[in-house]
Amino acid sequence: MRFSQIAGFLTLSAAISLVPGCGNNGGEQPAQTVSAHDRATAPEQDLITATDIIEADANPGEWLSHGRTYSEQRFSPLATITAENAGDLGLAWSFDLGTSRGIEATPIVHDGIIYVTANWNVVHALDATTGKEIWRYDPKVDKSRAAILCCDVVNRGVAIWGDKVYMGTIDGRLIAIDAKNGEAAWDVGTVDLSKPYSITGAPRIVKGKVIIGNGGAELGVRGYVTAYDAETGDQLWRFYTVPGNPAEGHENKLMKRIAQTWTGRWWEVGDGGGTVWDSMAYDPELDLFYIGVGNGSPWNHQLRSPDGGDNLFLSSIVALRPDTGEYVWHYQTTPAETWDFTATQHMILADLEVDGAVRKVIMQAPKNGFFYVLDRENGELLSAQNFVPVNWATHIDMETGRPAEIAAARWPGKQPYGQLPGPLGAHNWHPMSYSPDTGLVYIPAQEAPWAYGEDPDFTYKDNLWNTGSDFFYSALPTEAAQFKAAKAALKGRLLAWDPVKQEAVWAVEHGGPWNGGVLSTAGGLVFQGTADAHFAAYDARTGEKKWRFFTQTGIVAAPISYKIGDDQYVAVAAGWGGSFVLGYGGVFPTGSEAKLGRILAFKLAANGSLPELENVAGPIDVPALITADPDIIAAGQRAYGDYCSVCHGDQAYSSGLVPNLRFSPMTADEEAWRSVVVEGALAPLGMPDFSGLIDEETAAAIRAYVISEANSGRDKAFYEEIAKQ
Ligand code: CA
Numbered sequence: 001m002r003f004s005q006i007a008g009f010l011t012l013s014a015a016i017s018l019v020p021g022c023g024n025n026g027g028e029q030p031a032q033t034v035s036a037h038d039r040a041t042a043p044e045q046d047l048i049t050a051t052d053i054i055e056a057d058a059n060p061g062e063w064l065s066h067g068r069t070y071s072e073q074r075f076s077p078l079a080t081i082t083a084e085n086a087g088d089l090g091l092a093w094s095f096d097l098g099t100s101r102g103i104e105a106t107p108i109v110h111d112g113i114i115y116v117t118a119n120w121n122v123v124h125a126l127d128a129t130t131g132k133e134i135w136r137y138d139p140k141v142d143k144s145r146a147a148i149l150c151c152d153v154v155n156r157g158v159a160i161w162g163d164k165v166y167m168g169t170i171d172g173r174l175i176a177i178d179a180k181n182g183e184a185a186w187d188v189g190t191v192d193l194s195k196p197y198s199i200t201g202a203p204r205i206v207k208g209k210v211i212i213g214n215g216g217a218e219l220g221v222r223g224y225v226t227a228y229d230a231e232t233g234d235q236l237w238r239f240y241t242v243p244g245n246p247a248e249g250h251e252n253k254l255m256k257r258i259a260q261t262w263t264g265r266w267w268e269v270g271d272g273g274g275t276v277w278d279s280m281a282y283d284p285e286l287d288l289f290y291i292g293v294g295n296g297s298p299w300n301h302q303l304r305s306p307d308g309g310d311n312l313f314l315s316s317i318v319a320l321r322p323d324t325g326e327y328v329w330h331y332q333t334t335p336a337e338t339w340d341f342t343a344t345q346h347m348i349l350a351d352l353e354v355d356g357a358v359r360k361v362i363m364q365a366p367k368n369g370f371f372y373v374l375d376r377e378n379g380e381l382l383s384a385q386n387f388v389p390v391n392w393a394t395h396i397d398m399e400t401g402r403p404a405e406i407a408a409a410r411w412p413g414k415q416p417y418g419q420l421p422g423p424l425g426a427h428n429w430h431p432m433s434y435s436p437d438t439g440l441v442y443i444p445a446q447e448a449p450w451a452y453g454e455d456p457d458f459t460y461k462d463n464l465w466n467t468g469s470d471f472f473y474s475a476l477p478t479e480a481a482q483f484k485a486a487k488a489a490l491k492g493r494l495l496a497w498d499p500v501k502q503e504a505v506w507a508v509e510h511g512g513p514w515n516g517g518v519l520s521t522a523g524g525l526v527f528q529g530t531a532d533a534h535f536a537a538y539d540a541r542t543g544e545k546k547w548r549f550f551t552q553t554g555i556v557a558a559p560i561s562y563k564i565g566d567d568q569y570v571a572v573a574a575g576w577g578g579s580f581v582l583g584y585g586g587v588f589p590t591g592s593e594a595k596l597g598r599i600l601a602f603k604l605a606a607n608g609s610l611p612e613l614e615n616v617a618g619p620i621d622v623p624a625l626i627t628a629d630p631d632i633i634a635a636g637q638r639a640y641g642d643y644c645s646v647c648h649g650d651q652a653y654s655s656g657l658v659p660n661l662r663f664s665p666m667t668a669d670e671e672a673w674r675s676v677v678v679e680g681a682l683a684p685l686g687m688p689d690f691s692g693l694i695d696e697e698t699a700a701a702i703r704a705y706v707i708s709e710a711n712s713g714r715d716k717a718f719y720e721e722i723a724k725q
Contacts, residue, residue: 017362047162054284061563063109066202068266071349074433076561079522080568086537086546091608093131094602100595102577105157109562117155121169129564135182142171146686148196148463150218151579157202161241168199186233195221196463201278206322211274217297220270220466237325241293241313242272255326263307269460273297274314278344278429289322294342300468310335317341329379334368340423342370345432354382365443367425373499385502388426388445392419414454416473422450431517438540440496442526446513447491450474459512460647471641476650484722494528506543514580517558529555533592546722554592571601577657582647585655589723623668625711628704636705639698654707662710673703
């Protein structure tokens with residue numbers, strides 16, 4: 001049966017709302033509508049130039065670039081809101097984005113207007129005083145690309161320059177939008193769409209060049225960053241982070257040189273990876289542009305580079321010349337990366353006194369759990385210390401700059417290894433913040449263990465996950481006490497870290513991992529949202545909680561601050577989602593399950609409130625138990641782990657960001673299931689096309705497993721009860 005026939009027994013809209021894929025757009029309501037007479041163009045604005053961003057502190061009321069300054073400190077010099085008066089904060093306004101997925105954007109503020117992105121790359125320009133929409137731009141992305149996105153249909157924000165707003169899209173485009181009226185000025189493709197590339201990161205703009213990377217290293221791509229002329233969209237340069245197939249000729253001497261650190265035929269099993277999907281920074285004085293490089297593809301180093309090798313520039317910070325893309329230096333955090341240990345996490349530039357001398361440093365707390373301080377002029381390692389418990393390396397050797405690895409972490413004899421941190425990282429993309437006032441870095445840190453082991457059946461599959469690491473080992477236990485223990489091992493905290501002494505100063509424990517990014521302010525405050533749907537202010541020196549607000553949905557994005565007239569605002573994008581939520585949001589509920597996306601703005605003496613939460617419809621019937629041989633269910637569980645769990649959740653119980661297969665009519669109907677899983681009937685809507693990869697027998701086994709989970713007795717009440725403990 002094909003999709004048209006499925007649509008015959010459900011209605012088309014119902015079918016869409018039940019699409020079993022990471023790309024489901026189901027249930028989303030249109031954003032607050034702007035009627036024709038409300039629609040306006042923005043007032044005349046000052047053009048944004050390099051000087052404006054370099055001298056951002058001369059205009060502390062604005063937020064002109066992703067990390068506010070090129071140093072990406074995410075520190076606001078505004079001090080109207082202080083530790084003393086933070087208790088008077090209230091909601092000034094909120095804006096409904098009309099979405100139901102993760103919202104990861106950092107808003108940009110200029111001339112009283114907020115520019116912010118929502119799911120599916122819709123850009124909103126809002127009046128920063130009232131939250132009223134001025135214009136909206138929808139690039140109408142190809143939603144089928146959602147099938148190749150590892151970690152939700154998210155975007156981390158726009159950049160502004162001159163009179164334009166710039167955004168990268170999930171279908172690999174870079175778009176310039178007229179800041180005045182929200183109309184596209186130019187729109188260029190930045191990727192080969194035959195490969196599983198996507199863009200979720202925010203562009204950075206340096207000296208009139210828009211620089212953008214991409215993602216896709218879970219599935220199989222070769223990473224790079226590209227610079228485009230901000231005015232015309234013309235491509236100026238491209239820097240590859242890993243070498244290509246030597247037989248096709250290396251692009252330059254650097255590629256030839258780094259190819260010496262690779263072995264085997266990496267271009268046949270995932271193109272190497274090394275995507276630059278988030279973090280970048282710029283030092284105008286040194287004229288160095290820094291990029292954070294991601295994990296290998298496949299994750300498993302032995303499959304990617306079987307005869308060894310460090311695999312440059314995976315998991316590295318690389319310094320480039322922004323005019324040409326010329327390589328200057330690199331530091332590799334995790335040589336021979338095999339754990340999805342990206343170095344794409346937020347990088348902060350600051351001047352720190354180290355051993356009596358002021359050094360220009362770059363700081364990063366990547367997934368691997370160590371906090372690095374490097375000299376940003378030459379990449380020299382100044383210090384490194386673990387900021388959470390780690391068991392893959394004992395320390396970083398200061399002579400060689402390399403981690404002293406624990407041998408078991410590479411699965412000798414193919415023995416799986418329970419490790420901290422895992423692929424979710426000790427710190428993921430959620431931005432941290434550095435306060436020059438306190439000298440502390442505020443990290444959204446977490447502990448999320450993972451059991452790694454080799455996938456014995458690995459073969460490269462186009463446009464699907466290709467990790468070479470068997471997810472079977474990391475599936476959660478089903479027995480209640482063990483499940484409870486697994487829950488207890490998941491931790492998250494706001495960690496105040498002294499980067500000079502390399503030690504914790506204070507920490508605030510949260511209910512679990514996957515909390516929001518951080519803002520620090522000259523008012524002596526640190527702001528952070530949490531997975532359990534709260535937004536709070538803490539004393540920057542002590543961690544004492546000064547204020548908190550119930551936001552109805554979990555927060556993963558980072559807050560910003562700006563000033564209009566005499567009022568200092570703190571704003572944050574709320575919307576629960578991302579990779580942790582797709583995989584574990586169902587089995588580890590946080591109390592933030594409301595599926596909505598909003599921009600929230602707070603100021604002193606405001607008393608706005610959010611609309612009351614509507615009752616979310618409960619799950620429909622559990623599919624009737626079918627009798628299946630335990631061996632078939634076990635085979636189904638294994639295949640579910642290989643193909644389904646990253647989107648539809650552990651134990652076949654999803655967060656609801658994508659359909660919960662236990663309650664899906666597709667599961668109840670054997671023929672519908674077969675058509676979707678075996679024939680790719682819903683591929684146009686973002687469900688991966690598994691045709692040719694999952695055969696009839698395996699599809700039936702996966703269905704038998706899902707139905708057995710649906711009847712397991714581990715239901716919503718079970719997961720909620722354990723979440724409370
Ligand atoms: Ca990754």
